[in-house]
Amino acid sequence: MHLAHDSVMNVDELQWFVVLAETQHMTDAAERVNIAQPTLSRALKRLERQVGAPLFDRVNHRLRLNNCGGIMLEHSRRGLAEIHAAAERIAALRDPDSGTVRLAFLHSMASSFVPDALRRFRVDAAQVRFELQQAAGHEIIELLGNGQVDLAITGPRPNGHDFGWHELLTERLCLVVPQDHRLARRRRVDLAETGDESFIALGEHFALRQITDALWAAEDIRPAVVFEASEIATVEGLVAAGLGIAVVPVPPPHRCEPMAVYVALSNPQAKRPIGLAWPQRRAMSAPAERFAAFLKSTR
Known part of the structure; x- marks a missing residue:
């Protein structure tokens, strides 16, 4: 089975196919997805043309999912689940009230500064999650540069123009x-x-x-x-x-x-100056921006 090179699968039509495969009834499926039956019928023909095989057997004016249809159903469900998961992750990145902040910091910041900052931040942002990494300064800059963390509490200021910097305290x-x-x-x-x-x-x-x-x-x-x-x-x-x-x-x-x-x-x-560092050439997620703004405003 070969997918036509010029074909583009429509997410809505994949969702319609899943409903049709579950009901195996054109009228019921059209009602469930709130479209006209001819629209659903045309979408099914397009999908079958794209994958190069019929997905249903037509028996006495009824639909029966065939082997090709079963394979298509399995992968459609998996693909739609991935798209849904991606949409949720993107929404979390854009929502300052949720999502995850990946934060790296020096070992010397672990016993008081970082716990205190997190405690104060979460008073108003309890749904924001944190992934924390302790490391040496040169390791932190590598993590930040590689995109493995969003923000870093480190010192002294990183060299070059790749990182932003806001001093927080002097050790x-x-x-x-x-x-x-x-x-x-x-x-x-x-x-x-x-x-x-x-x-x-x-x-x-x-x-x-x-x-x-x-x-x-x-x-x-x-x-x-x-x-x-x-x-x-x-x-x-x-x-x-x-x-x-x-x-x-x-x-x-x-x-x-x-x-x-x-x-x-x-x-x-x-x-030793200690500050907040972030990558200049990479956009931050909304929760990371919120935490960065919080640290800058309180120090």
């Missing part, structure tokens, strides 16, 4: 040291005082590591990085074990490593 950086370290009792430390220390840091491709490298360079420090990790929690754990010191974002009190001490840095540039 202060601090020095984390073992409990018995010589700087553990200090209230504030200048990074210049740490030139002889062993450091634990994130890998060089992490945005926070690049900020830390810039801080070291500004103080003419060539740090001895003895361990590299992929998560801040791992860095803090290694510090607590006495394996070195590290520069990390100031954590909320409930997330502090209990066996380490966090000391403020006096360096003015010891900070």
Whole structure:
């Protein structure tokens, strides 16, 4: 069975065919879909011409669905269901009161900032769903660029012109040291005082590591990085074990490593801007636009 190359199947006519296949009665089917019987008869002839085979056997002026018709019915139902599902998904994209927002964010935003923002947003938008992903900054930008997420809470600002940006907050950086370290009792430390220390840091491709490298360079420090990790929690754990010191974002009190001490840095540039990023060249869904507007208005 070959579909004519110049044929275009009409969705309405496929729906009419399904009703006709279910009733196997031309008059009853025409009444159910609210069209004239001759219109339905012509639509059936067009469909049979398009697929190249009769879909019904005519027996004593009655219709009987044949094997070809059974195949057509199966695929018509499946196709109409897909079209209906697509229409529902498109409607959800255009409805700011429902649908799904795909949001990526830094691990350090997971314990307080993101939950608090979602709680406040859902007071007036309880039907909007969220798909959440935690990742490192460079991974977040890749997700955003590939269209795998709609919005991202990350920092610092992505390079280039492919992403929009709205700063939400500034994360202060601090020095984390073992409990018995010589700087553990200090209230504030200048990074210049740490030139002889062993450091634990994130890998060089992490945005926070690049900020830390810039801080070291500004103080003419060539740090001895003895361990590299992929998560801040791992860095803090290694510090607590006495394996070195590290520069990390100031954590909320409930997330502090209990066996380490966090000391403020006096360096003015010891900070990381955190903001909302979005793709400039791709339209956002209505719920994503609504959440972005909410974040911009409250920060």
